[in-house]
Amino acid sequence: MTDTRTPPARAERPEAPPAKHAPRPSARDRGTRLLATLFLAPTILGIVVFTVVPIVGSVVLSLFHWNVIDSPRFAGGSNYGAVFGDETVLVSFRNTLVFMVLAVALQLLVALALALTLTGRMPGWLRSVFRSAFFFPLVLSAASISVVMKYLFNQDFGVINWLLGFVGIAPVPWLTSENAAMATVVLVYVWQQFGFSFLLFVGGLNNIPKEIHEAAALDGATGLRKHLSVTLPLLSPTLLVASVVGIINALQVFEQPYVLTNGGPGDSTRTVVMVIYETAFEQLRFGEASAVGVLLFVLIMAVTALQFRLSRRFVHYQ
Amino acid sequence: MSRVSPLSQATLSFSRARHGLAPWARIAGLTVCALLTLGPVVWTVSTSLRTPAEAFDLPPQLIPSDPSTEAYRGVFGQIDVWLLALNSTLVTGLIAVGQMITAGLAGYAFARLEFRFKKSLFALVLATMMVPLQVTIVPVFLVLKSMSLTDTLLGLIIPAFPTAFGTFLMRQYFLGMPKDLGEAAMLDGAGPWRTFRSVYAPLAAPGLAIVGVLAFNYHWNEFFRPLILETSGQNYTLPLGLVSLQGNLGTGSVSVVLAGVVLSMIPAVAVFVVGQRPLREGITSAGVNR
Numbered sequence: 323m324t325d326t327r328t329p330p331a332r333a334e335r336p337e338a339p340p341a342k343h344a345p346r347p348s349a350r351d352r353g354t355r356l357l358a359t360l361f362l363a364p365t366i367l368g369i370v371v372f373t374v375v376p377i378v379g380s381v382v383l384s385l386f387h388w389n390v391i392d393s394p395r396f397a398g399g400s401n402y403g404a405v406f407g408d409e410t411v412l413v414s415f416r417n418t419l420v421f422m423v424l425a426v427a428l429q430l431l432v433a434l435a436l437a438l439t440l441t442g443r444m445p446g447w448l449r450s451v452f453r454s455a456f457f458f459p460l461v462l463s464a465a466s467i468s469v470v471m472k473y474l475f476n477q478d479f480g481v482i483n484w485l486l487g488f489v490g491i492a493p494v495p496w497l498t499s500e501n502a503a504m505a506t507v508v509l510v511y512v513w514q515q516f517g518f519s520f521l522l523f524v525g526g527l528n529n530i531p532k533e534i535h536e537a538a539a540l541d542g543a544t545g546l547r548k549h550l551s552v553t554l555p556l557l558s559p560t561l562l563v564a565s566v567v568g569i570i571n572a573l574q575v576f577e578q579p580y581v582l583t584n585g586g587p588g589d590s591t592r593t594v595v596m597v598i599y600e601t602a603f604e605q606l607r608f609g610e611a612s613a614v615g616v617l618l619f620v621l622i623m624a625v626t627a628l629q630f631r632l633s634r635r636f637v638h639y640q
Numbered sequence: 641m642s643r644v645s646p647l648s649q650a651t652l653s654f655s656r657a658r659h660g661l662a663p664w665a666r667i668a669g670l671t672v673c674a675l676l677t678l679g680p681v682v683w684t685v686s687t688s689l690r691t692p693a694e695a696f697d698l699p700p701q702l703i704p705s706d707p708s709t710e711a712y713r714g715v716f717g718q719i720d721v722w723l724l725a726l727n728s729t730l731v732t733g734l735i736a737v738g739q740m741i742t743a744g745l746a747g748y749a750f751a752r753l754e755f756r757f758k759k760s761l762f763a764l765v766l767a768t769m770m771v772p773l774q775v776t777i778v779p780v781f782l783v784l785k786s787m788s789l790t791d792t793l794l795g796l797i798i799p800a801f802p803t804a805f806g807t808f809l810m811r812q813y814f815l816g817m818p819k820d821l822g823e824a825a826m827l828d829g830a831g832p833w834r835t836f837r838s839v840y841a842p843l844a845a846p847g848l849a850i851v852g853v854l855a856f857n858y859h860w861n862e863f864f865r866p867l868i869l870e871t872s873g874q875n876y877t878l879p880l881g882l883v884s885l886q887g888n889l890g891t892g893s894v895s896v897v898l899a900g901v902v903l904s905m906i907p908a909v910a911v912f913v914v915g916q917r918p919l920r921e922g923i924t925s926a927g928v929n930r
Contacts, residue, residue, distance in 0.1 A: 354832045358755035365746035368802030373768045379779030455674040461912045463861030465879040466901045574774045595774045619775040
């Protein structure tokens, strides 16, 4: 934290006053630096106290046993050992990965299909209406929406089973059977989140120059064929961004399973962030909770790095 | 430029769907999807207007045949809606204003001022965009506890002031402004502060609007931090209050809970209507600039 204020390393010193400038900093330069310090102080200080220190803190805490009341005891790697031996934690990682794959795939597919369909010819006002409708759920609270969805997905009285009854589908135990519960959490999450990818795709599609579409049309590419061989490669940078952000967000899912199922039935929808919450704030095992947090962080970084690596082969920049 | 292989010519000959879907089919499909998207919201509003006794009766009604405000009176009786709304407004409003200030200042410094360690400090800011709060929540809680800020509204507000993404966005915004403006002001004898205050800051409003609207949208709906930090009911925000209201479902009624949900949606919907453009731009750039 103090690093930023200390003078630069000795090696840099001789280069400090570049030949081009006046030998001594003018009053204006000093003023500029003072202003920069004042302008940056709130942001940098805040980031150090509430992000940098907690990152280091997570790693340190994960090496201790601590319940906040007694003084911390050094644990070495035993928290990690405990975490890897804990069935609930392992299941939560599996659930989170399954959730991530299903949610991100569905979200990207729905968003891409809608964004592509929206590029077709239609009145401008209709296009804006659709666009607004699709991103509207994004402005709502995930927690409140999950409250609403809990009613809609109710097995006996919910509107969804009532509607399905018309096409002869027997009531689905959306929230009360192990298999269906995860699907329900995915559906509710995607319902709220697909608008984000959708907006990205709409923006990405707008950035594709008209001439390219025209050239493709001249070459005889239309419809789905055009989309597969022309649009998608050009959209691939946007696809990468949408999937990276989608994955990072999905790995942190909390509100939907917390409100809809509270992790159940059994542990079938318990996610990693739910485990962090329960371990730390319900069971007061701060060391183990931190270890789970560190593992989640490593997972997020690894998945993102892998994605960028893979994308080098598939992403085309114009 | 074109990536179309000669093969597509061949495909075409047996592809009847030369222009993709017919326009009516496209619009019909989009309409169905839009209805699915808005359906739960419409149901929430209409059910909140039914009497608590018949709220869960099927079939659901699109427009209640006999609209009643009983549920709304009920929700005010069961939870302190005014207090929750006041807390949410305070927290969200102060965070939004705070983020506009911190991001505006820091963004300007990174875009237009010269100082030591500029690159590394900016890299630090960018790097923290990658760190999800859920991962560091335990130490964040302990830091706040050491400051006696747990179970206070300030504990929600202060840590949210610095915004890596907002800083990044404002830096881009200031970088997009012509450099000559500032140089002209400098030649006229304006110092760094005057140059900022009278030349660049007035031009920053649209960028700040994006930061403010995004902050409002995110924090008005925020659930995770309040759930962890706020333990006494008097410090609850709306989403927390609503989830706890559904918790005692045995005593409450569907329409009462939904009335609460509708009330809590109003400001978010208002921002959606008034600030849709900055909101869209913000959400899009949040992705594109990663």
